[in-house]
């Protein structure tokens with residue numbers, strides 16, 4: 001390692017599996033850094049069971065030094081629900097993309113939220129199906145070009161983007177925690193993830209954090225364009241903030 005370079009990795013990360021496998025500039029690594037810092041600060045590494053989904057989230061299968069399970073398309077949530085119900089002392093974290101969580105596996109998110117299951121779901125919104133080459137996802141913005149919407153998403157034909165935290169907050173019960181953060185404000189994203197985990201630890205109910213993220217490979221954007229898309233385009237359509245906080249004042 002070069003002189004003066006001292007990367008600050010969360011303690012809960014495995015260092016032997018770094019550098020990680022995501023594309024350069026991918027937002028997954030930042031979301032996982034926020035999650036790692038939250039796990040460190042809460043000192044819960046020994047109790048965490050981490051579940052990653054199909055899609056680029058599965059590249060996180062060896063990210064943390066915690067027990068890990070990998071499933072397909074949103075099934076990460078019910079698998080973690082089962083683990084949590086059998087072992088209430090564990091802390092279950094389901095990590096997935098917007099394709100897995102809002103499309104092919106949306107029923108699992110909806111039903112876990114409706115049942116107020118005491119697990120934490122972290123969903124990465126990068127407005128496309130990243131791993132399979134950049135097809136339209138439920139979160140693709142109106143007019144956004146993808147491999148399957150080469151002329152831009154036509155809302156008359158393909159409908160409007162899914163607003164996940166708003167939907168979950170509407171169906172979730174007392175005790176649930178729901179927020180949307182962004183890789184553009186990592187400190188705030190970490191705070192939201194930490195509050196979601198604290199909500200599970202307190203036994204209050206379901207907790208859900210959507211993270212606005214970046215997929216420069218499929219967006220075909222340079223660094224400046226990538227950040228502008230996350231902050232301006234996505235931030236405009238998907239408001240940042242807390243949508244449901246048990247017995248507390250919301251931020252955002």
Ligand SMILES: Cc1ncc(C[n+]2csc(CCOP(=O)(O)OP(=O)(O)O)c2C)c(N)n1
Nearest residue numbers: 054055056057097098099100128129130131
């Ligand atoms: C039933 C089914 N349909 C399609 C696929 C192919 N597939 C694998 S990953 C993926 C997209 C995942 O996208 P997303 O959840 O947004 O995660 P990302 O890769 O963007 O992080 C698809 C469509 C599959 N594995 N199973």
Ligand code: SF4
Nearest residue numbers: 022023026056130215
């Ligand atoms: S395809 Fe997109 S989401 Fe997947 S690792 Fe590359 S940049 Fe990240």
